Amino acid sequence: MKNKFKNIALICGVSLMAFAASCSDLDDEIKSSSYDRLFSPTAVEARVQNKTNVRLGWTKVLGADSYVIELFANDSLQFEGSPVTTYNEVTDNPYTITGLDGETKYSARIKAVGEKISESKWTGVFFKTDAEQILQSVPEEDLTAFSVTLRWPAGATATEIILNPGNIRHTVTAAEITAGAATIEDLLSETTYTAKLMNGEKTRGSVNFTTLIDLGGATAIKEGDDLQAILNEAEEGAAFVIMSGEFTLGEYALTKSVSLTGYSSNAKPTIHGRFTVGDATVANLVLNNLILSGATEKMQNNLIETTNAAANLQNVELTGCEIRDFANALVYNNAGSTWGTLKIDNCIIDRILGSGGDGIDFRGGSLSSITVTNTTFSNGFRAFLRCQTTAAVSFTNCTFYRVAIVDNSNNSGLFRTTQNGCSLVVKKCLFYGTGVESNQTGNIGVWARTDIKGSEEYADNYYYNCFNLWGAKYADNHSNVATEANPGFKDPENGDYTLSNEDLIFHQIGDPRWY
Known part of the structure; x- marks a missing residue:
């Protein structure tokens, strides 16, 4: 699924006017001017990768030695309370944050930092991670015409498995969590199902599989x-x-x-x-x-x-x-x-x-x-x-x-x-x-x-x-x-x-x- 992100930049603008000046002249003037603080990062983009990672990218700020990134959970550019995590002295651009919660809204804000000059103002961006994917693909040996065994990392917490079509609901037991596996029976043969592994209201993984053919109606x-x-x-x-x-x-x-x-x-x-x-x-x-x-x-x-x-x-x-x-x-x-x-x-x-x-x-x-x-x-x-x-x-x-x-x-x-x-x-x-x-x-x-x-x-x-x-x-x-x-x-x-x-x-x- 394509993720769409809103990008709001809080940028202090400077207007430079010169009659009949060329673009290169304007660039030279900007580079030679002195300002009391760094410009804010612009063109900030958040791109969700591998479901629960995010790659943050932005336009490099002239004079910046590094950047500070603050991450806020369940937030839409409000930046209230304390950040979940702060990343100081960031020099990589783009910068990837891994291991976030699935199906969660986040806001991130970025500022530029340099020596002998004040840091920039913040620029913010928000995004939502995709559902986690810890369910493993289903090999043929875990399928019959009427059942499936679903697997995930042993010990990973889950509460329920939901299969469709049919809205079939299977409560995950403590033993199944320990084993990282559950078998669901009474399915239809030669049918493509979507299974979701849930932890409360959040999806921890999903997988498609097709039950095997029941030869009862075929030769x-x-x-x-x-x-x-x-x-x-x-x-x-x-x-x-x-x-x-x-x-x-x-x-x-x-x-x-x-x-x-x-x-x-x-x-x-x-x-x-x-x-x-x-x-x-x-x-x-x-x-x-x-x-x-x-x-x-x-x-x-x-x-x-x-x-x-x-x-x-x-x-x-x-x-x-x-x-x-x-x-x-x-x-x-x-x-x-x-x-x-x-x-x-x-x-x-x-x-x-x-x-x-x-x-x-x-x-x-x-x-x-x-x-x-x-x-x-x-x-x-x-x-x-x-x-x-x-x-x-x-x-x-x-x-x-x-x-x-x-x-x-x-x-x-x-x-x-x-x-x-x-x-x-x-x-x-x-x-x-x-x-x-x-x-x-x-x-x-x-x-x-x-x-x-x-x-x-x-x-x-x-x-x-x-x-x-x-x-x-x-x-x-x-x-x-x-x-x-x-x-x-x-x-x-x-x-x-x-x-x-x-x-x-x-x-x-x-x-x-x-x-």
Whole structure:
């Protein structure tokens, strides 16, 4: 959650007037003048980090040797009573204070101190810490279909655990505090819960987890089973849980709704192949917690493709999947087919080569919507989005690394919508290394072609080291589309896009897995 801070500076101003004086002349005059006290710190900012730490920063005061910081709890710039803590002889700027209480309002005030000159007046700022986070992430071994064991540092005080959905309340016992663990039962299977560890009214930690799958309503597929034969024999709407292993599907013509879910997120099963829909209506294709690979004896073209104008694919969901090594596109409709909704969440999509198509490629037909969240796209794609039909399209909290990198005239950049009824929304996304360094002409690697149509909405996007990104439509003005900043990826060449840029982490830009 983004924290907003109010900054109130109590500053004594000096007015210097000189007719036709240059800025440098004014600077020289200020530096050469004598004052009986230091100026107060300005541009004071409080930035909460790691839930219960705060980084205080300010503009350096000329002539100051150090600073004094006073911290007041449960206070909004009143500075009444005694401070919680005083920090003297501070020379670090910014200065980080650690170990504060969670979900607590604080005020801090700062003054400058120097030799042979009076100290400055105070400048104040207030902020509120986030809820603590002492709950540990939940490993699979602490989950069943109907229960969870939650863990935190042994001995840390807590009074209650609250789980939602369901507003389930568990009173923490003395024994559980000593152990730093509590087991909650009677949960629902295959359900995502949010658990909060409480100490009175304050949150000491929160964690999301998903209970395991109850196989009572689904059919288990084990390593060595014939996946093609199982799908051929399946009834409409059948749900399958793939326990583990690798499966060769090849090019599979889908004629009925199906749901395929990997049982373990720590050991996702792999399916080598792709899905096509021809002269059929398919209500749902749900692929969850799988590795989907186009690497077969002959590299598969597209993960999902409709091949006939009569095809009607009403709902596609890709969740928690790793998708890689397809020759052309992720999804493809060049047959005038009917599509409904396409939803992609929490996926890693890598090496979609784009040798004969674009990444998300709809050339006519009909389409209701594309919604993509919390996903990383990397190392491929000729052009990224090609939407030549009316649809509502949105990308939120996605990371793009070396996308739209095929060097040919069919590379039309990142986003192309050609119908006036389209809407395109791109928010909190991060773009790195897009385009082609050796060829920065035409539409190669651009944000959007000049012929883009429909409504566009962009907010809080960032880019770095991109080639030809602002060619064509945005050649002159792109300031409201994206901001340049180096994300400081940890090891991008090996697929680790962990951020080191504190601003991007603070504002939660890109795929959340990399914060």
